[in-house]
Amino acid sequence: MLKLPQSSTDRKHFVIVGALVLITTIVLGFFLLAILPVKAQHSVQAEPIRWLFQLHIWLIAFLFSLVSVFMLYSLFVFRKRKGDESEGEHFEGNTALEIAWTVVPLVLVVIFAFIGIQTLRDATAGGDDVRVEAVGFQWSWTFNYPNGVTAAEMVLPVNKPAEISLRATDVIHSFWVAEWGPKQDLVPGMTTRMKITPTKEGEFKIVCAELCGLSHWSMLATVRVVSEDEYIAWMDQKIAEQNLQTASR
Amino acid sequence: MQLTSLGLVRGLIGYFAGLVIGMATVVIFRLVLGMPAWDEEAVWVGGIIFAIIGFVLAIGAMSDWLKWTRGIETPMHHGPPADKPAWTRYFAVDYNHKVIGIQYGVTGLLLLIIGGSLALVFRAELADSGISFLQAGTYNTFLSMHGWVALAAILLGVGGMANYLVPLMIGAEDMAFPRLNAFAYWINVPAIITLIISMLYGWDSGWTAYPPLSLRGPVGYQMVFFAIFTIGLSSILGSLNLIVTMLMMRPKGMTLFRMPIFCWAILATSLIQLTATQLIGQAFLMLSFERTLGMPFFNPLYNAAGENIGGQPLLFQHLFWFYSHPAVYIFVLPGLGIISELLPVFARKPLFGYRWIALSSLAIALVGFLVWGHHMFTSGYGEYLRVIFMISTLLVAVPTGVKFFSWLGTLWGGRLSFQTPMLFTLGAISVFLIGGLSGPILATTATDLFLHDTYFVVGHFHATIFGGFVFPFFAAIYYWYPKMTGRMYNETLGKLHFWLMTPGFWLMSLAQMTAGTMGMRRRIADYDPALGVEPVHLLVTIAGFVIAFSILLMIYNLFTSAEIGAIAGNNPWRSRSPEWQIPSPVPEHSYARPISVVGEPYDYGLAGSQYIAMSGAGDD
Ligand code: HEM
Ligand SMILES: [Cu+2]
Ligand SMILES: [Cu+2]
DSSP states (O other): OOOOOSSTTOHHHHHHHHHHHHHHHHHHHHHHHHHSOOOOOSBTTHHHHHHHHHHHHHHHHHHHHHHHHHHHHHHHHTBOOTTOOOOOOOOOOOHHHHHHHHHHHHHHHHHHHHHHHHHHHHHHOOOOSEEEEEEEETTEEEEEOTTSOEESSEEEETTSOEEEEEEESSSOEEEEOTTTOOEEEEOTTSOEEEEEOBOSOEEEEEEEOSOOSTTGGGOEEEEEEEOHHHHHHHHHHHHHHHHHHHHHO | OOGGGSHHHHHHHHHHHHHHHHHHHHHHHHHHTTSOSOOHHHHHHHHHHHHHHHHHHHHTTTHHHHHHHTTOOOOOOOSSOTTSOGGGGGGSOOOOHHHHHHHHHHHHHHHHHHHHHHHHHHHHHHTSSSOOSOOHHHHHHHHHHHHHHHHHHHHHHHHHHHHHHHHHHTTOSSOSOHHHHHHHHHTHHHHHHHHHHHHHHOOOSOTTOOTTHHHHSOTHHHHHHHHHHHHHHHHHHHHHHHHHHHHHOOOBTOOGGGSOHHHHHHHHHHHHHHHHHHHHHHHHHHHHHHHHHOOOSSSOOBOTTSOBOSOOHHHHHHHHHHHHHHHHHHHHHHHHHHHHHHHHHHHTSOOTTHHHHHHHHHHHHHHHTTOGGGGOTTTTOOHHHHHHHHHHHHHHHHHHHHHHHHHHHHHTTOOBOOOHHHHHHHHHHHHHHHHHHTSHHHHSHHHHHHHTTBHHHHHHHHHHHIIIIIHHHHHHHHHHHHHHHSBOOOHHHHHHHHHHHHHHHHHHHHHHHHHHHTTOBSSOSOOOGGGSOHHHHHHHHHHHHHHHHHHHHHHHHHHHHHHHSOBOOSOTTOOOSGGGGSOSSOOSSSOSSOEEEOSOTTOTTOTTOOSEEETTGGGO
C-alpha cells in the first residue's frame, strides 16, 4: 500500500496528481467527444468549426481534470480523520503561483484568440457562384433566385460556393442548417448574408433558430443539395413552370 | 388580530385600488382627449403604474419620508411591533436588515420554486417529441416566465444574502440607509405580482424580449416591462445602500483587505448593479413607449422609396446585453464569494491568496462590461465586432481561473470535513467548473455560430447559474441557518438533498449540451424525432424532477428543524467571522458593543491569532 507523505508540499503528492490528471484528461477527452457529436459536417465552412470544437474539447478535458483531480485528491488525502481536532497547515498564499496561473491562461487566451480569428475567417469565407435569397416570415420561408425563380424549397448544387442573402419581413428569425454549421439571423430592416459550400448531396432541414413567436418551432423548410446536372434540370423546370403561369394569366 | 393590520394585506389592497384608479384615469384622459375610451394596452399601462405605486404607499414603505416632507420626525423603531405578534414584522415594513435579509431570501426561494415548477411543466412536455398537453402558445409563455421568474429569484436571493450578512460581517448596527433598504425590498413585491399577472395574457419572446417580436404580442409584455423596470430599480437602490454601508461603516481596524471575502464579492456585484441596471430599465421602457405611444425606436418603418426611416432592432440587443451580460456576474459573484467564505472554515486553513480572490472579483466585474456582444455573434452586426467581442470574452476566463486555483490552494493540506454546507460548496465548484469551461467554446465566434441558440447554450448557462448561485445559495442557507434560527438543520436530510441534486445536475447539463451539439434548438415547443434527441430529452426531464424533489427535501428540512432541530449554540462551525461570536439567533441589536479588528480574517491554524475583539469585553 502506497504510503502518502505527511507534508502537503512533498513532491510525491504532485507526481501522483500529475499522473492522474494525465490519465483523466485522455479518458475525459474521448468521453466528451463521444457525448458531444457535432452535427456540422456537410459543408466547407463546417470543417473549421468542427476542428476548433475538438481543440476546445481537449483543453476542456485537461482543465476539468486539472481542477477536479486536485480537488478530489485533497478531499481524500486531506480529510479530517476521526478524533483529529488539529487545524490545517498555515499558508496564506503564494504570489509566484498566483502570477503563474494568471499569466499561463493569458497566454492561452492569446493563442485561442489567434486561432479564433483564423477559424472565423474560414467559417465565413466562400464565394457567390450561386446566389439565392431566403426570406423568413412568421412562420415559413420562401427562396428567390436572381433569375426570378421562386420556390418553397431551397435547391443548391453540391460543392459550389453559394451566397445566401437573408431578409425578414416581420420579426427576427435565424437561418440554420445544422449539418452545415453556421447560422445567421434575419433582421427586419437589413439584409444579412451567409456563405456556404455544401459538400454532401441530400435533403436537409432549414430551421429557424431565433424564437419568433407562436409557431417558431415549426418554422421549417427543406434544402436539397443535388448534383450540378440535377440543379440545372430543376432550374429549367422551374423557369418553364413559372413562365407558363405568367403566360397563362 | 385584524387582517388589515398586516402590512402585506394593506399593500395588496393598495395594489388593486391603484390598478382600478390607474385604469380609470387613462379612460378619462382618453375621453377628454376625444379618443375611444378603451385601449387595452394604454389602460393596462396606467393600471400597472398606479398599482405598483399603490402597493408601496399602502404598505407604508414611504411613510417616514412623506412625514419628513411635512417636518414630522420619525424616530427609528427597533424590535417587533408592540401591539402585534412578532412574526407579523416579516409581512410588513421593518427596518432591521436581518428581517429584510430574510424577507429577500424567502421571497427568492419562493420565486425559485415557482420558476422551477414552470420549468417542470414544460420539461414534461419535452420528455418526448410531439405536442402532448402544452400548446405552443402556452409553452412559449411558460418558457418566457420561467426565465424572468428565475432571474428575479436570483436577484432577490442575492439581496437576501447581502442584506443579512454584510452588516453582520462588518460588525455594523444596520445598513447605512435602513428605510431605503425596506423600500428597495418592498417594491419587488408588486413587481412580482405584476409579472405573474402577465401570464393571464401571455407573452412569447423569452426573457430576452427582442423586438420586433416583443412589440407585437399580447398586453402581457407591458406587465413584464414594468415588473422588470421596478425590480431593476430595487437593484440600483439596494446596491447603493450596500456600497455605502461597506465603505463607511466598517469597524476600527477593518481595512478593505481585512473584510470577510464575501463583502468583496458583494462590493463588486453592487458596482455592477449600480451602473448597468439602468440600461435594461431604459431598453424596456423604450419597448413600452414604442408599443403604447408608437415611438419608433426599434421597429423599422419604410418610406415610399423603401428606405428605413424608423428604428433599429439591433439597438435593443446592445442595450439589453449591456446589462444582461454583466448581470450574469451579479448572479454568480456573490455565490463565488460564499464558496471562498466557507472553504477556509471547513478546511481549517487560511483562504489561499485572499487579495487575488478579492481583486479577481473586481476584474471580472470590469471585463464583464466589455463582452456583451458575444450574445450577438449571429445578429448581423459588423464583422469587426465579432473579433473584438471574441477577444474580450476570452479574457474573462483569466480572473475566473484565478478563483478556481485559489480554491484548490485553500483545500490543499487542510483538515477537511464534509457537513452539508461544505458539500454544497464543493458541488458548486464542480458545477461551476462545467459551466465556466463551456464558456470559451462559445466565445470563439466560429464555434458559436454553430452552438448559438441551441441547447448547448442552455446547458452552459444553467451550469454557471447553478454552480455560481443555486448551489452556493443552498450552502449559505444550511450554513447560516443556525445563526438565523438558533437551531441546527437535519444533517441526514441535508446530505440526501446534496446527493440527489448534484449528480442530477451533472446529468442534466451534460445531456443538454449533448442535445445542443446534435442540433436541438433552444426555445422550441416540439422537436423532430429524426434528430435522435428523444432519449437525451427524457434524461434531462428525469434529472429535472430529481433536482426538484431534492429541493422539496430542503424546504421540509428548513421548516421542521426550526421547531425540533438541536440547539446550535453561538458558533457550531468554529468560524472566526464576527457574526459567529454573538448569540444565535442574532439579537435585535446584533453587537452589544462595537467590535474592532485586530488580525486577519482567515488565520485558521495560526496559534494565538485573533480576527476581532469585542471592545470593552474585559470591563464587565
Ligand atoms: C460567470 C458565470 C456565467 C454565467 C452566469 C453565464 C451566463 C450565460 C447566459 C445566461 C447565457 C445565455 C444568454 C441567452 O442567450 O439567453 C450565456 C451565454 C454565453 N456565455 Fe456565459 N455565463 C458565464 C460565464 C461565461 C464565461 C466564463 C464565458 C466565456 C469565457 C461565457 C461565454 C458565453 C457566451 C459566448 C455566450 C453566448 C452564447 C450564445 O448565445 O451563443 N460565459 N452565458
Ligand atoms: Cu422564425
Ligand atoms: Cu454574456
